[in-house]
């Protein structure tokens with residue numbers, strides 16, 4: 001499926017799953033606007049994607065914090081002004097378990113997780129819907145398998161934030177369907193990103209039918225499918241990407 005010349009925006013594009021999605025979309029011809037809180041990582045991501053694609057991809061990079069709606073509004077407007085109508089959005093940015101305080105009721109941890117993983121997705125979805133192409137658009141949110149079930153040992157705030165993304169996807173899809181904007185969600189089990197590879201080094205690999213961690217490219221290909229016209233009748237749903 002080609003995205004030739006179409007603008008797709010990606011949050012969390014400096015690392016892991018967001019970077020894998022951006023690389024795949026660039027290979028398929030998308031014009032990209034990439035956002036992340038990590039400015040240095042974004043610069044490296046851009047250089048990598050440009051080195052992989054010839055002729056060079058159209059890429060805009062913006063360092064921002066998804067918790068700040070004003071920054072998101074200005075990013076999306078700037079992206080549209082520079083690269084044309086907004087066709088797709090992959091809202092991947094998130095904070096995972098690495099900074100766990102150990103206290104499930106810790107207020108700062110709650111605010112950080114919910115602000116980034118849930119409210120951040122709302123900020124992006126709202127700005128993206130306001131600037132979507134008149135031909136229609138597709139948004140993909142990233143939840144987690146712990147957005148569908150509660151897993152012992154996974155933090156309260158992370159679990160609730162990812163359950164929230166599933167609910168947000170359902171409700172916002174209902175609101176945006178009349179504008180021909182589809183909104184779906186992916187719920188991956190553990191993906192071998194730099195972060196989780198480190199965290200899982202000393203642990204047993206979680207059970208799934210495939211008996212392995214997912215590769216970021218395997219999540220990216222599902223995200224690309226949902227963004228594309230090949231998924232034109234899919235909206236409001238969450239798709240586990242969990243190896244069975």
Ligand SMILES: NC(=O)c1ccc[n+]([C@@H]2O[C@H](COP(=O)([O-])OP(=O)(O)OC[C@H]3O[C@@H](n4cnc5c(N)ncnc54)[C@H](O)[C@@H]3O)[C@@H](O)[C@H]2O)c1
Nearest residue numbers: 012014015016017036037038065066093094144190191193
């Ligand atoms: N890796 C997994 O096993 C796994 C499993 C299920 C879901 N997920 C989800 O996938 C997404 C990406 O995770 P990952 O494993 O690639 O982690 P990662 O840490 O490699 O990537 C997350 C990116 O989000 C960025 N980010 C964090 N806070 C931000 C903020 N406030 N504003 C803008 N950018 C911010 C980080 O700088 C980073 O580049 C997250 O939503 C995560 O919850 C990951």
